[in-house]
Amino acid sequence: MMNAPSKPTLFSGIQPSGLLTIGGYIGALRNWVRLQHEYDCLFCIVDLHAITVRQDPPRFTERCLSFAAQYIALGIDPEAATIFLQSHVPAHAELTWLLNCHAYMGELARMTQFKDKTRGAKEQAIGVGLFDYPVLMAADILLYQTKLVPVGADQKQHLELTRDLAVRMNHAYGPLFTVPEAFIPEVGARVMSLQEPTRKMSKSDENANNSIALIETPDVIRRKIRRAVTDATLGITYAPDTRPGVANLLTILGALTDRAPAALAASYADQGNAALKNDVADALIAFLEPFQARYHALMDDREALHAILRRGAERARHRAAPTLRRVYDAMGFWRGEQREET
Ligand code: ATP
Ligand code: LTN
Numbered sequence: 001m002m003n004a005p006s007k008p009t010l011f012s013g014i015q016p017s018g019l020l021t022i023g024g025y026i027g028a029l030r031n032w033v034r035l036q037h038e039y040d041c042l043f044c045i046v047d048l049h050a051i052t053v054r055q056d057p058p059r060f061t062e063r064c065l066s067f068a069a070q071y072i073a074l075g076i077d078p079e080a081a082t083i084f085l086q087s088h089v090p091a092h093a094e095l096t097w098l099l100n101c102h103a104y105m106g107e108l109a110r111m112t113q114f115k116d117k118t119r120g121a122k123e124q125a126i127g128v129g130l131f132d133y134p135v136l137m138a139a140d141i142l143l144y145q146t147k148l149v150p151v152g153a154d155q156k157q158h159l160e161l162t163r164d165l166a167v168r169m170n171h172a173y174g175p176l177f178t179v180p181e182a183f184i185p186e187v188g189a190r191v192m193s194l195q196e197p198t199r200k201m202s203k204s205d206e207n208a209n210n211s212i213a214l215i216e217t218p219d220v221i222r223r224k225i226r227r228a229v230t231d232a233t234l235g236i237t238y239a240p241d242t243r244p245g246v247a248n249l250l251t252i253l254g255a256l257t258d259r260a261p262a263a264l265a266a267s268y269a270d271q272g273n274a275a276l277k278n279d280v281a282d283a284l285i286a287f288l289e290p291f292q293a294r295y296h297a298l299m300d301d302r303e304a305l306h307a308i309l310r311r312g313a314e315r316a317r318h319r320a321a322p323t324l325r326r327v328y329d330a331m332g333f334w335r336g337e338q339r340e341e342t
Helices: 022-035 057-073 091-100 105-109 112-118 128-142 153-173 218-226 244-257 261-267 273-300 302-331 336-341
Strands: 009-014 040-045 082-085 148-150 181-183
Touching: 009 022, 009 128, 022 040, 022 148, 022 244, 040 057, 040 302, 057 082, 057 273, 057 302, 082 302, 091 128, 091 302, 105 128, 105 153, 112 128, 112 153, 128 153, 148 153, 153 181, 153 302, 218 273, 244 261, 244 273, 273 302
Parallel strands: 009 040, 009 148, 040 082, 148 181
Antiparallel strands: none
């Protein structure tokens, strides 16, 4: 079954930097859980991406394990899906090099995430890894003949670059890669910062009041939501352009209770921000408390967690090998001794 999956392949990943937030859950992880049985899924902790900014080594190690435990505690079934660390599959780095030699400076320099993350920095101080980040992401996806990539709206441009690279390589060398599609949710594709609701909620934001971490305590959740920036207009309406703070709270509540934000707004017709905030905090706590109990239990059983990641890495290495070999062959790399084996 592993060699010839009957379901189309789904791949997604999150870099282990900062704390996983409710934004990442609503924009991406929630859909991983929803789609995991319809697709043949690989869920990666993209640790090689995380070192595009400096990491503290011991905390980085711990965070990689913590992210794996959070994937599982959110409902990813390690029996059905392959959960693994990117660095355990060297083919990701190898394919990145092969793709690098077909990617252009111009297309990478246009990436808005690169521009955002380097705004104001001197060129001498901008890491090459940050620039090359989208090529590593393309390698992640293309290695597995991925059909679907569930991500938040901020990753759309990286997906387009991945598709361009796949088409370019297929054109140059014959069919090598499946051309993947992004899966971006209709509601919650861009959960906004609580204090600056015109910016995306981000897990490595320096201001902790901007986001709700999945491992946040109930008291902190209440405090952060109570302090979330809204506006002075009376009543509740869903108007992302003019009332981004209120719209964001409606989006979060809508995602957690499976209701459309505009319909939710109507149900608050006679009420104000305080009532809405109270319900958002209640919904977050109701969702996160049982999640956190599962998470802590998983973190307390390290052997089991390690075994899941070892097995995931083995499966992923096995799955990645044929595509990498095919690319080397198509480009004319001499295989040496191995040629006679196949
Ligand atoms: P960082 O701040 O470390 O760059 P991030 O918070 O932007 O990270 P990522 O690791 O880049 O998070 O994203 C993980 C996944 O979650 C991606 O698919 C991304 O699109 C999605 N995601 C992240 N933040 C949000 C958000 N605020 N709203 C919706 N989706 C999000
Ligand atoms: N760049 C993504 C993380 C990421 C990813 C991937 C997502 C790395 N490789 C492959 C989907 C598929 C981000 O969220 N910042």
